[in-house]
Amino acid sequence: MGKEILIPRDKILRRVKELADEISLDYTGKEPILVGILKGSVFFYADLVREIKIPVKLDFIRAFSYGAETCSSGSVKFTKTVELPVRDKDIIIVEDIVDTGLTLSKIREMLMDEGARSFRICALIDKPERRERAVSIDYCGFEVPEGFIVGYGLDYDEKYRNLPEIYLLK
Numbered sequence: 001m002g003k004e005i006l007i008p009r010d011k012i013l014r015r016v017k018e019l020a021d022e023i024s025l026d027y028t029g030k031e032p033i034l035v036g037i038l039k040g041s042v043f044f045y046a047d048l049v050r051e052i053k054i055p056v057k058l059d060f061i062r063a064f065s066y067g068a069e070t071c072s073s074g075s076v077k078f079t080k081t082v083e084l085p086v087r088d089k090d091i092i093i094v095e096d097i098v099d100t101g102l103t104l105s106k107i108r109e110m111l112m113d114e115g116a117r118s119f120r121i122c123a124l125i126d127k128p129e130r131r132e133r134a135v136s137i138d139y140c141g142f143e144v145p146e147g148f149i150v151g152y153g154l155d156y157d158e159k160y161r162n163l164p165e166i167y168l169l170k
C-alpha cells in the first residue's frame with residue numbers, strides 16, 4: 001500500500017502549540033485532567049501536555065474500535081480506564097482522530113456518569129465523513145475530509161505509528 005505525506009512535522013508542532021496555548025488560557029486557575037486515549041494519541045499527547053503552561057494531571061484510557069480494518073467495527077472496548085478520581089474534575093480528552101464518534105460518545109457517557117464537572121475534547125484530526133454520533137470537538141488540530149491516515153501515533157493494523165509525520169494511505 002502506498003502513502004503520501006499529508007501533514008509535515010513542523011506544521012503538526014505549530015498547530016499543537018496553538019492548541020496548548022488555547023487550553024492554557026481557557027483553564028487558567030483550574031487544574032484539568034488530560035485523558036489520553038491509547039494508543040493513537042501518544043505522540044500528540046506528549047507534545048501537547050509539554051506545551052501547556054498551567055498545572056494539569058495526566059491519565060489514560062485504552063479504547064479499541066478497530067481491528068485490521070480501515071472501517072469501524074461498530075463496538076468500542078476498553079481494557080483500561082482512568083485511575084484518578086474524576087468526580088467534580090474538569091476533563092479534557094486527548095484523542096487522535098474522531099471518525100464515527102462512537103469512541104468519544106462512549107467515553108463521554110462513562111466519565112459524566114462518574115461525576116465529571118466538565119468534559120471537553122481535544123482531537124488532532126476531525127474526520128467528519130463517517131460521523132454517526134454528534135460530538136463537539138472543542139480543540140481541533142486539523143480537519144481531514146476523507147481517507148485513511150497513518151503516522152504520528154496513528155496505525156493501520158498496528159503499523160506506521162512511529163512515523164513522525166502524518167500520511168494518507170493510498
Ligand code: IMP
Nearest residue numbers: 040097098099100101102103148149154
Ligand atoms: P471512532 O469511534 O469511529 O470515532 O473511532 C476513532 C478511532 O478509530 C480513532 O481513535 C482511531 O484509533 C481509529 N481511526 C479512525 N480513522 C482512522 C484513520 O484514518 N487512521 C487511523 N486510525 C483511525
Ligand code: MG
Nearest residue numbers: 038039040096
Ligand atoms: Mg484511537
